[in-house]
Amino acid sequence: MKKFFQNLKQYPSAIFGSILVLLLVVVAIITVIVIPYDQAISRWRGGEDVRGTVPKTARPLYINWITSQKLPETMVLDSTEPDDDIEKTKEQLADELIDITIVYRFDYDYDDFPQELQLVLTSEYEEKSPFVKLTWYQPDGTEIELGDLVANPHETFRFQDKELKETLGGLEPYIGLFAVPDSDPPEPMKGTYELHVKAYIFEEEGDVDGKLISFGQVHGWAGTDHRRRELSLALLWGTPIALAFGLLAALGTTFTTMFIAAAGVWFGGWLDEVIQRITEINMMLPFLPFLIMVGTFYSRSIWTMLGVVILLSIFGATIKNYRAIFLQIKEAQYIEAARSYGAGSWRIITRYLVPRIIPILIPGLISAIPSYVFLEASLAILGLGDPVLPTWGKIINDARMNGALYSGHYYWVIQPAVLLMITGLGFALIGFALDRIFNPKLREV
Amino acid sequence: MADRPLSIEQTGATKVSSKKRPNAWLRLARYTGIKLIALAFSITVGLYLTILVANMGGYVDEIMKGQIRERISLSVSMDPEMKLLTQAERLKKINAQIALEEKRLGLDQPFIKRSFRFLVDAMTLDLGRSQQLTSDTGSRQVRDIILERLPATLVMMTSANFLLFFLSLFFALYLSRHYGSFLDKMVIALSPTSSAPAWFYGIFLLLIFAAVLGWLPYGGMVSAPPPPETGAYLLNLGKHLILPIVAWMMAYFFYSVYNWRTFFLIFSMEDYVELARAKGLPSRDIERRYILRPTLPNIITSFALMLITLWQGATLTETIFNWPGLGRMIYRAVQTFDTPVIIGSVVIFAYLLAITVFSLDFIYALVDPRVRVGSGGPKS
Numbered sequence: 001m002k003k004f005f006q007n008l009k010q011y012p013s014a015i016f017g018s019i020l021v022l023l024l025v026v027v028a029i030i031t032v033i034v035i036p037y038d039q040a041i042s043r044w045r046g047g048e049d050v051r052g053t054v055p056k057t058a059r060p061l062y063i064n065w066i067t068s069q070k071l072p073e074t075m076v077l078d079s080t081e082p083d084d085d086i087e088k089t090k091e092q093l094a095d096e097l098i099d100i101t102i103v104y105r106f107d108y109d110y111d112d113f114p115q116e117l118q119l120v121l122t123s124e125y126e127e128k129s130p131f132v133k134l135t136w137y138q139p140d141g142t143e144i145e146l147g148d149l150v151a152n153p154h155e156t157f158r159f160q161d162k163e164l165k166e167t168l169g170g171l172e173p174y175i176g177l178f179a180v181p182d183s184d185p186p187e188p189m190k191g192t193y194e195l196h197v198k199a200y201i202f203e204e205e206g207d208v209d210g211k212l213i214s215f216g217q218v219h220g221w222a223g224t225d226h227r228r229r230e231l232s233l234a235l236l237w238g239t240p241i242a243l244a245f246g247l248l249a250a251l252g253t254t255f256t257t258m259f260i261a262a263a264g265v266w267f268g269g270w271l272d273e274v275i276q277r278i279t280e281i282n283m284m285l286p287f288l289p290f291l292i293m294v295g296t297f298y299s300r301s302i303w304t305m306l307g308v309v310i311l312l313s314i315f316g317a318t319i320k321n322y323r324a325i326f327l328q329i330k331e332a333q334y335i336e337a338a339r340s341y342g343a344g345s346w347r348i349i350t351r352y353l354v355p356r357i358i359p360i361l362i363p364g365l366i367s368a369i370p371s372y373v374f375l376e377a378s379l380a381i382l383g384l385g386d387p388v389l390p391t392w393g394k395i396i397n398d399a400r401m402n403g404a405l406y407s408g409h410y411y412w413v414i415q416p417a418v419l420l421m422i423t424g425l426g427f428a429l430i431g432f433a434l435d436r437i438f439n440p441k442l443r444e445v
Numbered sequence: 446m447a448d449r450p451l452s453i454e455q456t457g458a459t460k461v462s463s464k465k466r467p468n469a470w471l472r473l474a475r476y477t478g479i480k481l482i483a484l485a486f487s488i489t490v491g492l493y494l495t496i497l498v499a500n501m502g503g504y505v506d507e508i509m510k511g512q513i514r515e516r517i518s519l520s521v522s523m524d525p526e527m528k529l530l531t532q533a534e535r536l537k538k539i540n541a542q543i544a545l546e547e548k549r550l551g552l553d554q555p556f557i558k559r560s561f562r563f564l565v566d567a568m569t570l571d572l573g574r575s576q577q578l579t580s581d582t583g584s585r586q587v588r589d590i591i592l593e594r595l596p597a598t599l600v601m602m603t604s605a606n607f608l609l610f611f612l613s614l615f616f617a618l619y620l621s622r623h624y625g626s627f628l629d630k631m632v633i634a635l636s637p638t639s640s641a642p643a644w645f646y647g648i649f650l651l652l653i654f655a656a657v658l659g660w661l662p663y664g665g666m667v668s669a670p671p672p673p674e675t676g677a678y679l680l681n682l683g684k685h686l687i688l689p690i691v692a693w694m695m696a697y698f699f700y701s702v703y704n705w706r707t708f709f710l711i712f713s714m715e716d717y718v719e720l721a722r723a724k725g726l727p728s729r730d731i732e733r734r735y736i737l738r739p740t741l742p743n744i745i746t747s748f749a750l751m752l753i754t755l756w757q758g759a760t761l762t763e764t765i766f767n768w769p770g771l772g773r774m775i776y777r778a779v780q781t782f783d784t785p786v787i788i789g790s791v792v793i794f795a796y797l798l799a800i801t802v803f804s805l806d807f808i809y810a811l812v813d814p815r816v817r818v819g820s821g822g823p824k825s
Contacts, residue, residue: 013634277487284491284795288760289787290498292779297501370640378761381644382776396648400765405648405656405663413648421641428637 007437017429020422028240040237044229044390054230055115055215057402060223060411072110074216079104079209090207098201100130104212108139108178109190116215117174119157119197125206132208133198136177139191144168144177151199151208174214223411225395226402234390235415241391242373242423245306249372252310253318254365260314261322262353265330266345275319282315288378295384302386305379309372318364322357329356359438367431370424377420392416480806484799489568495791496563499784503556508782509576510552517542563788570796572789577781578774587789590774597666598770601763602755604686605693610751613698614744617705618732621713624706632702639700644761647692651765654688661688664767689766693759708743712736741812746805753797757790 008014035043053076064070079088079102087103123130134146134157147161159173168176171186178193179186199208222232264275294308329335330353338352379385380393381400399405399412500506521527521539530538547553566573572587579585580593620629654661662668662685672678712718718735737744760772771790778786 013637017637277483277490280483280487281491281494284487284791284798285495286757286775286791286794288757289775289779289791290495292760292776293498293787296779297498297504297782367640374640374642374645378642378644381761381764400648405652408656410652410656413652417645417648420645424640425637428640432637 004437008433011433011436013429014433017426017433020426021430024239024243024423024426027236028243031236032240035233035236040233040390041388043233044237045388052120053213053215054224054228055217055219056224056228057226057404057407057409057412058115058215058217058219058224059409060231060415061218061221063218063411069111070109071112071217072108072114072214074219075106075114075212075214077104077106077212079211088209096202096204098203098206100197100199100201100208102197102199102208102210104195104197104210105192106214107192108188110188112217113175113178113186113188114214115174115217117159117177118213118215119159119195120211120213121151121155121157121197121208122210123151123153123155123199123201123206123208125153125201126203128202130199130201130206130208132200135196135198137194137196138177139189139193142181146173146195222415223409225398225412231395231412231415234395235392235419237390238392238395238416238419241302241386241389242376242420245302245376246369246373246423246427249306249309249313249375250365250368252306253313253316254361254368256310256314257316257319258322258354258357258361259349261319262326262349262357265323265326266349266353275315275323279315279319282312283317285312287312291379292382292384295379295382300384300387302376302389302391305376305384305386309375321360325357325360326353329353363431363435363438365431366427366434369431370427373423373427374420392420480803484803488795488799489564491795492567492788492792493560493564496560496567496784496788499779499787500556500560500563503560505782505784506552506556509550510547513546513550513552514543517546563784567788567792570792572792573785575778575783575786577783578778578786587785590786591771591789591793594769594771594774597768598763598772599755600666600682601686601689601768601770602759605690606751606755608690609694609697609701610748612694613701614705617702617709618737620702620706621709621736622728622732624710629706632699632706635699636703638695639697641696642761643689643692643696643759644765646695647688647762647765650688650692650695661685664765666769685766689762689768692762692766708740709736712740715739739813742809745808745812749801749805753794753801756794756797 053074055074058074059071061073064073077083077086079086082088085105087101087105089101091099091101093099119134121132129150129152131148132151132155133148136144136146138144144164144167146157146159146164149155149157159177161173164173165171165176168179169182171179175186178188180189195212197208197210201208220230220232222230222235224230260275264272290312291305291308295305298304335348335352338348343351376385376391377393377396380391380397383397385391385394385397393416395416396413399409402409404410404412518539521535521542527535527538544553551559572591574585575587575590578590580589582589582593584590616632620626620632623629651663655663664685666685667678667681668685672681713731713736715735718731721731721735757772757775759770760776762768763770763772764776775787775790777783778790
């Protein structure tokens with residue numbers, strides 16, 4: 001064992017690969033502990049309450065560090081959560097008239113415009129809906145009337161008024177409200193902005209609260225997708241899924257194949273013949289179309305796929321290799337010795353045949369892991385990804401389907417692809433080194 | 446993974462030579478007969494399995510019956526003449542039409558019975574008509590649909606695979622002569638990149654050369670509309686071919702070179718090669734007579750298996766590059782439950798594979814004097 005690690009040290013690439021794999025494993029474990037499965041699923045598939053303040057296809061935050069241009073981040077100002085920037089005053093003007101003023105004050109020093117603006121109003125009243133008047137103040141003191149509205153218990157003001165657009169010179173309000181007047185193309189005006197919400201409640205009691213959301217162009221450390229989902233969640237959760245799929249498929253296939261090959265060689269006769277025939281039949285079946293059929297007709301669940309992948313791979317090309325090696329070992333003298341002292345078939349297979357093949361098996365096993373990880377991604381690219389779980393392949397597929405390459409949302413494709421690449425490279429580097437350590441014949445050349 | 450060319454060691458050569466050969470012809474015939482029967486058996490079982498899966502064990506019939514009922518009910522209820530009939534009469538009319546349509550498609554017979562008819566049709570290469578897909582000329586014949594897609598797949602897969610095969614073979618030969626050199630070390634270092642499939646590199650290539658730089662097209666086989674003159678057409682086709690081929694090479698080239706190089710190196714350490722070197726033979730001769738000659742069976746196997754994988758196309762690479770080939774066709778066929786097309790494609794692959802496996806044994810005997818067909822065989 002010590003010698004093995006000394007050998008391994010001679011391959012810096014293997015050490016690098018081990019570090020990559022270790023990193024992935026750590027990320028996978030932490031992810032599963034910090035974001036439990038149920039929470040991850042509900043956050044990935046959740047509705048308005050989860051994604052209410054998340055912008056669409058926003059770039060990752062780190063884009064701002066790379067480029068000189070500073071893109072706006074998402075900003076949420078909620079009057080129910082008191083803050084220095086939010087002033088709320090409530091005044092009883094008459095018996096049945098309450099005046100509420102909410103002032104939102106915020107600094108804006110980004111080089112681009114937000115993606116969208118929203119003001120979500122929640123009002124408490126008995127019968128008569130409150131009347132709300134909105135006014136916008138730019139840093140240079142320009143006052144812009146946004147309009148009036150009658151607020152229902154839940155009212156969202158989306159800053160999409162036609163009149164407002166006209167007063168802003170035809171610009172979309174989320175641009176026009178932040179733009180330097182008469183700049184072409186529009187340029188954002190930096191400084192402190194104010195939004196005044198003035199509400200009149202025509203009852204003895206009542207309240208109005210508002211949440212101002214400015215949807216940014218960057219959000220979260222991994223950006224968001226077309227359905228306002230944070231990609232960071234999917235990238236993190238994709239790690240344990242990819243590792244589990246790759247590892248289970250590789251383990252399942254390799255060990256079953258080995259035992260079947262060993263049993264076939266040892267018992268020979270009709271068993272060997274049957275195994276050979278099954279291998280040949282399996283060779284006739286096209287692997288990928290079969291998986292596509294199962295995915296389309298039966299179930300796209302990742303675990304069904306895993307089972308079918310293992311089933312189709314057991315009787316693959318490797319079983320012929322293992323068989324050839326076992327045939328050689330079977331004739332060895334120590335096997336005969338074992339037989340002469342009365343060892344049973346099971347004992348011979350597990351104690352004498354199988355251990356001899358481990359040096360070939362282990363590198364093959366490690367190298368098989370990334371190919372299964374990529375197989376899962378391939379199925380996702382064909383639209384056969386698991387319907388519930390977020391996986392790397394599914395992100396790439398979503399990105400492709402929504403034209404990420406055409407519209408410049410490169411982060412959407414690159415991030416999961418880099419993770420796939422790291423996984424592939426990590427395992428391949430280790431498998432490669434192991435192959436050379438275990439097979440001295442390769443080491444010489 | 447599924448796009449990857451099959452590995453070298455898929456067929457076992459019968460390398461056991463026997464000293465005495467009484468009745469060589471008889472044994473050859475016997476061996477050939479057994480081999481043929483075994484292959485026929487494998488094809489039959491494999492095809493039947495495919496038929497079962499592609500029909501979901503008969504469930505596709507239920508889906509189709511449902512579709513027929515819906516379509517006919519709708520068309521009858523939309524027909525103004527039928528509005529005059531009573532409810533019962535209309536129902537009778539609908540049922541009669543459904544029965545007729547089911548009979549036309551053969552759905553009135555039990556699935557098990559039909560599955561065997563499918564099997565016989567497939568085995569006799571009577572591919573029949575598709576259910577959903579049509580060729581661009583409007584034909585519903587599975588043969589026409591497949592033949593129409595074949596050139597697209599051949600253009601891409603043949604150029605990519607031939608380039609990959611011969612470039613890696615000759616590069617590996619070169620490296621085996623210069624092993625330990627910088628180039629050799631670089632290839633070893635780069636070979637783990639083959640853990641990623643071609644479509645994966647395709648995405649990166651599209652991102653760089655189509656999206657960012659805008660030099661090459663996003664996909665497809667020719668621009669729409671295709672240029673009318675032959676020269677311009679070929680140029681246009683070539684432009685669309687670059688990225689898929691580069692992606693294919695990136696995915697498999699280094700690994701393939703590494704494998705061949707190791708393979709050649711193991712052979713070049715044989716004693717007879719050492720002897721030839723000691724005799725002072727020029728390295729070109731050594732390469733040709735002492736290294737390439739004994740490895741020829743493996744090279745031929747690898748080449749033959751590469752040829753038949755061309756047939757399957759590369760579903761994923763075709764998907765990423767929007768290439769109208771056979772891989773895409775199978776995918777579309779599965780998505781639309783078009784079982785005749787799936788089975789048609791599978792049966793041709795099975796036959797091609799069987800023919801290759803069968804003829805390889807004889808090719809070995811031709812190129813390798815150490816191999817005798819039918820002597821001993823891998824039955825030990």
